[in-house]
Amino acid sequence: MDKWSTACPGWQAKILAGEGLVPDLPLFKEEAARALRIFDRLRVPDVVGQPLMKDAGADWFRDIVAALFGSFDPDANRRMIQEFFLLIPKKNGKSSYSAALMLVAMIVNRRPNAEFLLVAPTKEIANIAFKQAWNTVKADDELAKLFHPQYHQRTITHRRTGAQLQIKAADTDTITGSKSAGILIDETHVFAKRSNAADVFVEIRGSLAARPDGFLIQVTTQSKDPPAGVFKAELSRARKVRDGKMILPILPILYELPDEDADDNGWKDEAMWPLVNPNLGRSVDETFLKNQLIAAEEDGPEALALFASQHLNVEIGLRFKTDGWVGATYWPDAADKSITLDSLIERCDVAVVGVDGGGLDDLLGFCVIGRCKATRDWLAWCRAWAQDDVLERRKEIVPRLRDFEKEKTLTICSNPTQDIEELIAIIRRLDEAGILADKWAIGLDQVGIPTMVDALAGIGVEGDRIAAIAQGFRLNGAILGAERKLKDGTFWHDGSDLMSWCIGNVKIELRGSAVMMTKQAAGKAKIDPVIALLNAVQLMSRNPTSAAVVDVMAMIA
Template structure:
């Protein structure tokens, strides 16, 4: 990919090699070297307030953070345009992330020459934002010459630092729409963006912050965060994806206005079943402050403790300290099928591919009230290998987004992926399901009897619509729920493990599988919506309903597959 004509290209070719060698992740940029050096000098003189001896950052901070400081403050040109307008830094815990962020903001306040400028500190919670504030306060009070104490007045009660000469201020702000609206800050620090993504309003708040800065050509927005301890979702996922795309050179031009500094292993290392990320020899790649705020001995001890506690704790630890992205949330009372889910995926397994390869297909349906998902699972049987092929979809009424705000951003992500439909009308979910059934029947894949399995409660509207569209009563079958699904639960586990069930690698289903909690009741394993709590598992229950039918070894209901394939070719 060609570099930007003006030299402000934030792509970082060879970033993996840079990680291995410990080189900077900030690419070569046409910085104002004098301004960059001035900012780094200010940053270096600040002192760590909560470490014995209060060492200056010249000794206590890593070069990786000085590179960020140089880029942010050395990218302002003669026309007062800051070319590094945004920063997205992904770095694990114990790397002085919050302290470094506080030092950036205090450096900005110290360098500020204009009057009445504002710099804001945001966190997902007030205490997290205040951590950065009090680090900045501590740096002021740790100045051995006393200059900073004389010039900067700390208002503890309103969490504000005021420059007594310019009246410019650094203040904590609440992460809230009402607070973010109407402000025009010159610089903003967003700490722990991955936690913010759990808020349904997060994208709107960040949009307001960006909107307030749009008239300021010299403003900057710095996001500094660790990886999420759940599969990335919402605003965190979208910002991380953009930063990766810019780093890799896949997004260029005006959309590539963010400087990505991502201390994460290459994807191949993260998904490798041999887990090279678990080898301490590779940890220096993603722990830039190693030997300063954190040492290898402590990391290895914490790793050993996490490993001893089990797979779920190990993954959580790896996400927070090594930025290993979690693709499937695992917990101690998880459904055992979750352990084999990721390995059973098959890229490119669309619904049409399933239909083309299968000699028969059955459908499982599950859904509750308006604040639940309506999940559909299609299982086809490969006519050559006899393996089961699984594809799923879900529908959500807008009520879910309002009543389950904590998962609303995640559901919108699934909708963007095409794996979930957010209904525009009250019957769109019913119509969507029936349309799918009609398509499968038209292809001759549905058995003449017991082709569609569903929870018999609350499905009257769906049955009526299906009958109106030519689905026979004999093809619909009520599936008893609760412990009566035990055979499907256990059977699905075994087929995932032995590789005879392949699924479409859908993020929606990885989430649902991760939400599933197993309860032992006598000799039965029960997975219920009640145990899953606010998280959703409806599409997974639909899978179990479909498994109950496919386990009967059904035959297709006609010879329509050939006709359907021919219609595709035409």
């Protein structure tokens, strides 16, 4: 299998040089050549003149066709590379090429009555995929005789072999029991919004279990939001294989710029555009991209982020939220993965805690900020809890919540008091370690959480050790103070994906000369852990002293 390694060392240099991203592989040449001959004679159905694929500038995709079919060992009836992951900006002909690829699969197929699936995330996309595939057939008289369509079932059947291509909208009921020899998934990034996406992918891969000759290919653009759920998992796996960090029979072809070239708006450089748009000058019009960029810059950061993600495969992140909190710009550079609860207790002389949220469809945000004994820098460690109600009430964010659960920064509670019990246990540990502030140690919303106040009293944290933190515009000082410390490098955090998501959700409203972060402005995207962090910032800004220090001073006196 070493000969079939799909890692692409030095991919950064390759993409900047405009070179192909498919590595050299010991392909079965006759299989590859046969597939390419068929692919080349297919026509592009939605282009004026319906040119042949070989004349339509599809050379970059021909490498993928050769790799897919050339990795099939006809003697062993086994495909050496079973999975392909193509990340490509929109308008690069992926719909036409994908439909053509599945038709090639049906023609070269050796398995009697083989099933092939083209899985789309929605019914509308599935209808488009079917029309694209059938219009490719109709563009060639010989193919039109060879294939038979069943429009109501979105199915195309090979008249001689009985092989079928079915175009389906993704649903576990329609995928369950499938025994497909080849599956193409269109727009994986859209699956991130489906709470059952992981189940769908399990069923899809399960259909290949008894098909060593089978294949799975995913074709997708970058997500319009920060990657989440099944798309985040699939993209991460593809990147690890590409970078040689994981060995799997997956061929990743990722048209994305290296981070250092995409950061600081480097993607706006027009010289970068053809590097991630292999069909630039053909199905992708450069003048159109220029005009879209101008319009996006006029419309604001959200439009700019959408343009960059869809047309240049730039991954959406915190730096695109320039209409949000200024501190978001500096948040990524302040990450320090070495910060854990244990290390914070060891390194700090005092700590305070901020808490926010806790409704049945909210997160309960929790943040510990410690002051480093050596540098006096602030170190933040954040966590969150969610009642299981949120899984039903906020289904659109369930994939993200599951990601954070895997990260172990979010706990989905199995009983109503689990969040309070675990939170109190952490506070008790801070107090027993002697670093919890002697005064104003716990910052809560003025409305407070009665159950928590009672629980804190149960461990002896009460009275002036609990502070009611005024919200709204009164958090202005904490907002401005935190962003300044993030910029000057004296505020560090544990670098969790949970907090990156919450920070990215923050929206700022101006009220006179003050700024506000409001849950209403953030909508369904949660910011409770950010408010918890600001509550803790408010307390740490008072320059607290730990209870242990106070005890020592009392003894000396």
